[in-house]
Amino acid sequence: MGAASPKPLGKAGANPLFLREEELRQGIEMLFYAYRDFIAEPDAMLAERGLGRAHHRVIYFVGRYPGLHVSALLEILQITKQSLSRVLGQLVEDGYIRQTPGPQDRRQRLLELTERGRELEQALTENQRHRIARAYREAGAEAVEGFRKVMRGIMSDSKDRAKFDGTPPRR
Template sequence: MTDVKSTNNPLFLREEELRQAIELLFFAYRDFTAGADQVLKDYDFGRAHHRVIHFVGRNEGMTVSELLDILKITKQSLNRVLSNLIKRGFVEQRQGEEDRRQRCLFLTEEGRKLEQKVSRVQRELVANAFREAGGDAVAGYRKVLTGLIDEEQRDRVMRRVTKP
């Protein structure tokens, strides 16, 4: 890798700058998930439960197949977490209206409360960081995160993320 000074030129990053960025991602993720983990711990849930609750909450009525596509996990892994959430009354599963073979997912009232409780901590953290960074930095952050998404998945992910 070329060792060129990168003063404000993101096209020429040194190895050390890339390592620092990766390390910052690790620390940011640790702190981003810490508050949510604490809330989830009270329910004896983990991050997999959080991801299911988040995406079902953002996409009410989504199918199990769509959720599998988003999470990129095995059916067995999803089934373990989803069964737990259904059994405990946070998610409900209904037959598809058009295709009765489909299993459509919805948060229950308890599920919505939990999703709000968990995401509130993260929304506040992100909002504070965005306020500190300013508008240009927020736009740059979104570009960087978008660039980290697999190129073949990027358009589909962005359509999902930016839907009203």
């Protein structure tokens, strides 16, 4: 017996009873489907290189924030030092990431992508950027702001939510 199809929302738009069980379940299910499709192409590219989603997350955030401290990366990813060490070690060994000592504290490790790492990060992100851009264009500015509010609302950590409070991202 197959899974029941979700009941579509009416042509008039969102159901005014959007907090009903069915609408909440649809939201959860949509997140699962969207994430599955959002990550499919990068997963295949990573698998060809013997890498996985944990590697993708590290590559993404190191690319997004060059010079990121290992401790800050641990905070972002919410994983153990042991887990990060395994993933980061492979990325350094494979030539995707470079670690340099901090200028004041030599024990501090700063992370940046190598040229090879930048090429991989761009390839992994390209499909995802196109998906987000297409969805944003189709939804319109008001819906994009609504989406951002919903995503901030799902985040548990107030520091994480504050990163998306409307100010331009750090680059």
